[in-house]
Amino acid sequence: xxxxxxxxxxxxxxxxxxxxxxxxxxxxxxxxxxxxxxxxxxxxxxxxxxxxxxxxxxxxxxxxxxxxxxxxxxxxxxxxxxxxxxxxxxxxxxxxxxxxxxxxxxxxxxxxxxxxxxxxxxxxxxxxxxxxxxxxxxxxxxxxxxxxxxxxxxxxxxxxxxxxxxxxxxxxxxxxxxxxxxxxxxxxxxxxxxxxxxxxxxxxxxxxxxxxxxxxxxxxxxxxxxxxxxxxxxxxxxxxxxxxxxxxxxxxxxxxxxxxxxxxxxxxxxxxxxxxxxxxxxxxxxxxxxxxxxxxxxxxxxxxxxxxxxxxxxxxxxxxxxxxxxxxxxxxxxxxxxxxxxxxxxxxxxxxx
Amino acid sequence: xxxxxxxxxxxxxxxxxxxxxxxxxxxxxxxxxxxxxxxxxxxxxxxxxxxxxxxxxxxxxxxxxxxxxxxxxxxxxxxxxxxxxxxxxxxxxxxxxxxxxxxxxxxxxxxxxxxxxxxxxxxxxxxxxxxxxxxxxxxxxxxxxxxxxxxxxxxxxxxxxxxxxxxxxxxxxxxxxxxxxxxxxxxxxxxxxxxxxxxxxxxxxxxxxxxxxxxxxxxxxxxxxxxxxxxxxxxxxxxxxxxxxxxxxxxxxxxxxxxxxxxxxxxxxxxxxxxxxxxxxxxxxxxxxxxxxxxxxxxxxxxxxxxxxxxxxxxxxxxxxxxxxxxxxxxxxxxxxxxxxxx
Numbered sequence: 027x028x029x030x031x032x033x034x035x036x037x038x039x040x041x042x043x044x045x046x047x048x049x050x051x052x053x054x055x056x057x058x059x060x061x062x063x064x065x066x067x068x069x070x071x072x073x074x075x076x077x078x079x080x081x082x083x084x085x086x087x088x089x090x091x092x093x094x095x096x097x098x099x100x101x102x103x104x105x106x107x108x109x110x111x112x113x114x115x116x117x118x119x120x121x122x123x124x125x126x127x128x129x130x131x132x133x134x135x136x137x138x139x140x141x142x143x144x145x146x147x148x149x150x151x152x153x154x155x156x157x158x159x160x161x162x163x164x165x166x167x168x169x170x171x172x173x174x175x176x177x178x179x180x181x182x183x184x185x186x187x188x189x190x191x192x193x194x195x196x197x198x199x200x201x202x203x204x205x206x207x208x209x210x211x212x213x214x215x216x217x218x219x220x221x222x223x224x225x226x227x228x229x230x231x232x233x234x235x236x237x238x239x240x241x242x243x244x245x246x247x248x249x250x251x252x253x254x255x256x257x258x259x260x261x262x263x264x265x266x267x268x269x270x271x272x273x274x275x276x277x278x279x280x281x282x283x284x285x286x287x288x289x290x291x292x293x294x295x296x297x298x299x300x301x302x303x304x305x306x307x308x309x310x311x312x313x314x315x316x317x318x319x320x321x322x323x324x325x326x327x328x329x330x331x332x333x334x335x336x337x338x339x340x341x342x343x344x345x346x347x348x349x350x351x352x353x354x355x356x357x358x359x360x361x362x363x364x365x366x367x368x369x370x371x372x373x374x375x376x377x378x379x
Numbered sequence: 380x381x382x383x384x385x386x387x388x389x390x391x392x393x394x395x396x397x398x399x400x401x402x403x404x405x406x407x408x409x410x411x412x413x414x415x416x417x418x419x420x421x422x423x424x425x426x427x428x429x430x431x432x433x434x435x436x437x438x439x440x441x442x443x444x445x446x447x448x449x450x451x452x453x454x455x456x457x458x459x460x461x462x463x464x465x466x467x468x469x470x471x472x473x474x475x476x477x478x479x480x481x482x483x484x485x486x487x488x489x490x491x492x493x494x495x496x497x498x499x500x501x502x503x504x505x506x507x508x509x510x511x512x513x514x515x516x517x518x519x520x521x522x523x524x525x526x527x528x529x530x531x532x533x534x535x536x537x538x539x540x541x542x543x544x545x546x547x548x549x550x551x552x553x554x555x556x557x558x559x560x561x562x563x564x565x566x567x568x569x570x571x572x573x574x575x576x577x578x579x580x581x582x583x584x585x586x587x588x589x590x591x592x593x594x595x596x597x598x599x600x601x602x603x604x605x606x607x608x609x610x611x612x613x614x615x616x617x618x619x620x621x622x623x624x625x626x627x628x629x630x631x632x633x634x635x636x637x638x639x640x641x642x643x644x645x646x647x648x649x650x651x652x653x654x655x656x657x658x659x660x661x662x663x664x665x666x667x668x669x670x671x672x673x674x675x676x677x678x679x680x681x682x683x684x685x686x687x688x689x690x691x692x693x694x695x696x697x698x699x700x701x702x703x704x705x706x707x708x709x710x711x712x713x714x715x716x717x718x719x720x721x722x
Contacts, residue, residue, distance in 0.1 A: 111516075157698065166459070166516070167655040167701045170645055175694025182688040284687070289639075292520060305514040338532065344524030351513040351521075 057302035057354065058314030065321040072328035079331050082208035090201065090278060092323035093212045094119060094271040094287065096316065098294045099301075100223045101264040103315045105165075106298055107227075108239045108257055109307025110158060113169040115268040116290035117176035118150050120283075122272025124180040127189030127282025136193050144269045150176055151265020155258035173291065181284035189282040200277035212274060219267070224312050232256065240307025296343055297322055300350050322346075404652035404707070405664040408700075412671045419678035426681055434560055438553075440673035441566035442624045444666045446640060447647035448573050449617030451665035452610040454648050455577075457590040457657025458508060458515035460611060463618040464640035465526035466500045470622030471632045472530055475539025478548065486548050494619045500526060501615015505608040523641065527634075534634035541630030552627030562624050566666075569617070573662045586610060590657030646693060647672050650700040659704075671696070 073080040098115050105112050122143040129139035150172065157168045202211050227233035238246035239253050247253050276282045301318030303310030326339040416436070420427040427433060446463050453460040470493040477489045500522070507518045541549060554561045577583035589596040589603050597603050626632050645655075651668030653660030672693060680686045 157702070161702060161705060163701050163705055164655050167649050168698065170642060170649065171694050171697035171701065173642065173694070174646065174690045174697060178688060178691025178694050182685070182691050185685065185687050292523070295520060296524070299517050299520075305517050338528060340524045340528030340531065342528075344521040344526075344528060347521035347524070348507060348518055351517050352507060352511045355511045355513050 057350075058311050058317065061301055061314050061321060061350075062317045065317045065324065068321060068324050068328065072324065072331075076328050076332045079328050084327060084331070086203060086208040086210055088323050088327045089213055090210050091327070092319055093210070093216060093278075094275055094290060095293050095297055095323070096216055096319050097219065097271045097274070098264070098268050098290070099297050099315050099319050100219055100312065101260065101267045102294050102298050103301070103303055103310055103312055104223065104227060104233075104236055105257075105260045105264055106295075106303045106305065107236050107307055107310050108260060109243070110165040110257060110260075111169065111295070111305075112154060112165065112261060112264045113291050113295075114150070114154060114172040114176055115264060115294060116287050116292075117173045117180065118147055118265055118268035119272040119275055119287035119290055120180040120285065121150065121176045122147055122269035123276040123282045123286040124184050124284055126273055126276050128183055130192060130282075131189050136196055140273050143273055144266060147265040147267075147269020147272070148262055149265070150269075151262040152258075154265065155261030158261065159254040159258045177284075177288070180286075184282065184284045186284075190280055192277060192280060197277045197280045200274055212278075215270075220312065220316065227312060236260070237308055240304075240309070242308075293322070293343075296347050300347055302350075404704070405661060405667055407703070408651055408664065408667045408671055412667060412674060415671065415674055415678050419674075419681045422683075423681045426678070430558075433558065434553075434555065435677065436674065437563040438560040438628065439677065440670040441560070441563045442621045442628065443640070443643060443647060443669040443673055444566045445569060445617045445621040445624065446644040447651070447665040447669040448570055448662045449614035450644040451648045451651075451653045451660060451662045452573070452577075452586065453515070453614045454645070454653050454655060455586050455590045455657060455660060456607050456610045457593060458607060458610065459519065459645065459655070460501075460504060460614045461516065461519040461641045461645075462500070462504055462522040462526055463614060463644050464637040464642075465523050465530065466497050466615055466618040466637075467622045467625060467640060468632075468635065468637035469500065469526050469530045470494075470497045470619040471625040471636045472534055472539060472622075472634065474623050474626040475543060475632045476533075478544045479539065486545070486551070489548075490620070490623050493623045494616050497619015497622065498612050498616035501612045501618070502608070504615065505611025508611065509604045509607040519641075527638070531634045536634075538631055538633040539626070544626065544630065548627055549630055552624070552630070562628065565620075565624075569620070570662060570666050573613075577662055582606075587658050590659075592658075643672060644669075646697050650696055652700070652704060654704060655701075668700075 078084070098119070102112060102115065125143045125146050126136075126139045129142050130136055134142070154165070154169055154172055157163050157172075158165045199211060203209060204211060204214070225233075227236060235246060235251035235256055238249065238251050239256060243253055272287070275287055279286075297319040298310075298315050299305060300322070301310070301315030303315060322339075322343055325342055329339055329342075416427060425432045427436065446467060450460055450463060473496055474489055474493050477484055477492060504515075504519055504522055507513065507522075508515045511518075551561055556564060577586065585596070585601050585606055588599070588601060589606055593603060622637070625636060647669035648660070648665040649655060649668070650671060651660065651664030651666065653665050653668075675692055675696075676686065676689050679689050679692065684692075
């Protein structure tokens, strides 16, 4: 974050220069394409080399496992394009899960309990949004606070106990496959949400305003974008989708616990950043993020099938994350060095692993 | 605030110092800490007045104090180090492994090696952030995973137990000099050195300058890259030292040691008045914030609140602290504007 100014300026320089290049280069030589290509590469290599990976059942477990990450990555992408961040999503998943559990235990029908959990998600998101937009606090600090707060409420409400009796019909639905395929039903709401988010982000004034805010808040305000309102709505949506993911999480594992989905926020952010969303805001595409989430999930399931300990995936996630951002700045530096050869090379940038 | 002193009636040095103390942001946190301790002691005198209670009061926070001081360095330069929990866990495990793999290794050597190891991990973070010019949050999020993964790969499901470490080393974790635990003394010494450096030296002030406005600091000719690098190395080294403390204090180190500490460390710094946007706050504040966090953790069960609610209280504290900071900043700005308009 020290480097906000130089990086922002190189980014804006690059976007204008993008139009100098031929169309195929602009379309193909992007972060998103690289991630999609890497995803295809990993899928093909694992299908050939890892025994059992090519089976349909792999797809089933893969999608079931990463559904919460995929779901939350959608609003997180939008939040991060505005230059903000929401670290409280993992805790909101836990809180929504606990609220569902407690309400069902208190005798409420499951449907009402789920609605209550969604409402809690909206309220939690509104708290984040209020503190960030109205009080004017940095979202990193606010959501570290609400990360602790929501998790604390979740753990406080249930303690170490767990609620496990949910209606059979619903828990079965969470794991059910679409007839004739091995694709779980959770992909249906995900695809609907994906379509909505993609249309809103890429094809509406509201969505273009999100990019404008990330590139320059002041310029966006002067050109008539409701900066505060947009951010507030995005935080509320992030809370709502997290709560939905929390209900799914509860049903998938059939248990509501205070520590459900601990650390999920980091996985979501890892997927979003790997997918090409700039942490400074203003840059990113939904399909890159979806590909990145699938990439992390595919790698981890392929490695698990290849009997590599599942912990190696932590290292790979971390290294991918670091490489993806470092590679971008090394490339930008190389480009600059090529166009301005007078400048002596900066040796450190090359040696940085 | 030197601008005020020209218009005000001169006051004696002592009064001014006491006045400044009352106005300092850290003072509020100190009062909150005193309130928590008083309330817990009123409910159960053993919280403060029993040897065990006294020892725990000083000993438990000292590990987080170290990590929070390192974190404060980094946050003051407008970066953040999310990998401290993983660095701490990795150095704690290294400490244990050194005792197992090199029988008879002297304790000071282990301490130095663990601190150096932490510094190297911090150097990796810092080099990536400072040279590649990418946001610290992403880099340290990546190394958080990577370091933890290395730890898990190295340790597997095995753990270092108290029986693997020499008795003298474990005695460090519980030992006391004049009723004060050794670890707390070390933590306070580190804290005092860090606070002196940040307050009184040119180098220390440069961290604030960089955090207040990185671009201006660069234009002014400050060695931004080197300072940011140093901040990360210091944060890593302190997390390494905290890892040694962790091994000495708890005697058992698994591959998950220190998981989640990064948020406690950032939380402690924020509660203590270190602004996440950089350039504001002191290491004292971060340290007091750390003590407050850990003390609340222990005080809640005594006050009759199940400790499940501890995290919720921490969350409220963090939000309260940043709202307070914001309010103070707004008031300060209004006052400056008034002062300008009057003159």
